[in-house]
Amino acid sequence: MVNTLNVRLVEAERRGPMPAVRTSRRTGGRGLPAAVAVGFVLxxxxxxxxGMGLGWDExxxxxxxxxxxxxxxxxxxxARGISLLVAPIASWSSSTELLRVYLALLSGLGLFLALRAWRGLFPVRVLALAGALFATLWVTVFYGPEVMPNYWVAIGALAGVGCLLRAQADRSDRAALWGLGASAALMAWMRPTDAVWVTLPLLVLLVCVRRRRRPxxxxxxxxxxxxxxVGWIVEAYVSFGGLGARLADASRIQGGLGWNIAIGDQLRSLRGQTLCRPCTGSIPDPELIAWWFALPLLAGLGxxxxxxxxRTARTLLPLVCATTASIPYLFMIGYAAPRFLLPFYALLAIPVADALTHLVTTTRREWRPVAVTLVALAMAGHLAVQYAVLEDAVDRSTASRRDWAGTASELHRIxxxxxxxxxxxxxLPIAFYAGCASAQTHGHNASITQAEILRTARHTPTAALAAASDEPPEYADGWPSHRFGDLRIHVSPAVGAHVPAD
Structure with a gap:
């Protein structure tokens, strides 16, 4: 695919620079994308x-x-990028509501700026439709106000490809150069490995295609x-024993990266699961996953x-970047989360929107009413499915987070x-709700030994949480316990006297 991209770009160079698409003076290319961004925020x-509480990773x-x-x-x-992004609010306020509103506004602004990066490359109506397609996916709406990095990688990917195409078309476009660097920094700030996968085709283009080499x-x-x-790399040497060791640890925590076809796992997660690990069960009903198969078909039409x-290059480049962005999550990982493919969806939105616009504005007038009707019906059904899945995902996430908050209140009570x-x-999440530190003696988040936790328990209120049907961990054997819902809370002797008898 990269070779095809090289050939197409060379052919485009021979034909001369890519002509800019005229935009309306009345909107200045901003009106429709701005309306989409505002609708996304709302x-x-x-x-x-x-009011939905914070999730585990959050x-x-x-x-x-x-x-x-x-x-x-x-x-x-x-990576610490998303922590720094929310620091202006989280550093002084514990209000989840305020944090959600802040992120919703910021994500709307990010979408608008990413679409603006494509101005002059496609008609405004295509860009607005692309933004609407991406912004109405349930996974985009769900993760826009979440303290998670994937949405921001998607925004950086979308903006970066647009800025490169503009910089290639106009060497004097300094804003495109700044956007090219800023979008790369945003992605690497949030998820460095994802940034590499998205950027790979751009680097190949800039280094390997002689006519496209631009220093x-x-x-x-x-x-x-x-x-x-740079921060992630420095932290690798300070806390993880080096960059290679950190990458190896990351691979181990993710189940060992390697050849693994995870397409079925991603399909299973489309029913609204925020994390599908282990990813078992049947494939969702066809109406829930039809849009996923329609995306590559429409992108091909685009x-x-x-x-x-x-204007092949303008469409082919985002398609290639979308492909490389999806590779680790479709073919190299043993589980799925819908948020992993947000950069893939954002980059595909441009060619898909171009294809749909072409369908409803075809030059054959006798087919226009039919095409408009079919596209409108398909979009209405698509939106109905997306928001039904979104409602289910929000309800389940809210319930689990309410349970964590309830357990935290019970811990305070005892x-x-x-x-x-x-x-x-x-x-880990319950500790955050309770204002406690979390410590694990084993697993991916292991940070303390059993001997250390016993020493801590002598002077600090300490509790071990376990399923009600499970035995307590070895270090908590003999500690007073309290049943709460599906959990049994084993508390250190320092607070054991406060535990009511079952």
Whole structure:
């Protein structure tokens, strides 16, 4: 596919620079994309609801900058970009509602700027439709206001490809160069490994295609990647024994990266599961996954449209970047989470929107009413499915987070209050809700030995959480216990006297 891209770009170079698409003076290319961004913000606030508590990974990221609870263990695959993004709110306020509103507004602004990066490359109506297609996916609406990095990788990917195409078309476009570097920094800041996969085709283009070699865009991209990843690399040597060791730890935590076809896992997760690990069960009903198979077909149609209209490079480059962005999550990992493919969806949105626009504006007038009707019906059904899945995902996530908050309140009632330490399978998010530190003696988040946790328990309220049907961990054997819902709370003798008898 990269060779095809090289050939197409060389052919485009021979034909001369890519002509800019005229935009309306009345909107200046901003009106429709801005309306899409505003609608995206409103959808998040109305459908995800700011009151939904923080999830497991969110608790890890927020705890790094929050005074509400001690920082949770930060494992090798994680990067600190999203923690720094929410620091302006999380560093002084424990309000989840305020944090959600802040992120919803910021994600809307990010979408608008990413679409603006494509101005002059496609008609405004195509860009607005692309933004709407991406912004109405349930996974996009769900993760826009979440303290998670994947949405921001998607925004950086979308903006970066657009900026490169503009920089290639106009060497004097300094804004495109700055955008090229800033988008790379954003992705690397959030998830360095994802940034590499997205950027790979761009680097191949800038280095290997002689007619497309541009030192300034290449320098901007490399500088952006280095700026965003430098903190993660330094941390690798300070805390993980080096870059190679950190990458190896990250692979181990993710189940061992290698050849593994995870397409079926991704399909199973489309029913609204935020994490499918282990990913078992049947494939969802056809109406829930039809859109997933329609995406590559429509993207292919968009490429055909681009070839016929003489703007192949503008469509082919995002398609290639979408492909490389999806490779690790479709073919190299043993589980699935819908958020992993957000960069893939964002990049495909441009050619898909171009294809749909072509269908409803075909030159054969007798077919236009039929095409408009079919596309409208398909979009209506698509939206109905997306928001049904979104509602289910929000309800389940809200319920689990409410349970964590309830357990935290119960811990306070029986005497486990800050400063305190929690251990056990679900201790990490519950510890954040309770204002405690979390500590694990084994597993991916192991950060303490049994001897150390016993020493801590002598002077600090400590509790081990376990399923009600399970035996207590070895270090908590003999500690007073309390049944709460599906959990049994084993508390250190220092607070054992406060535990009511079952």
């Amino acid at each position: 959808a998040q606030l109305a459908l995800v609801r700011p 608790a890890v990221y927020v705890s790094q900058v929050s005074g509400h609870a001690p920082a949770a263990f930060f494992s090798a695959p994680r 300034r865009p290449l320098a901007a991209r490399v500088a952006g990647l280095a700026t965003g990843a 490429l055909v449209v681009a070839v016929r209209s003489g 005497g486990v209050r800050p400063p305190c330490v929690l251990s056990g399978p679900e201790a």
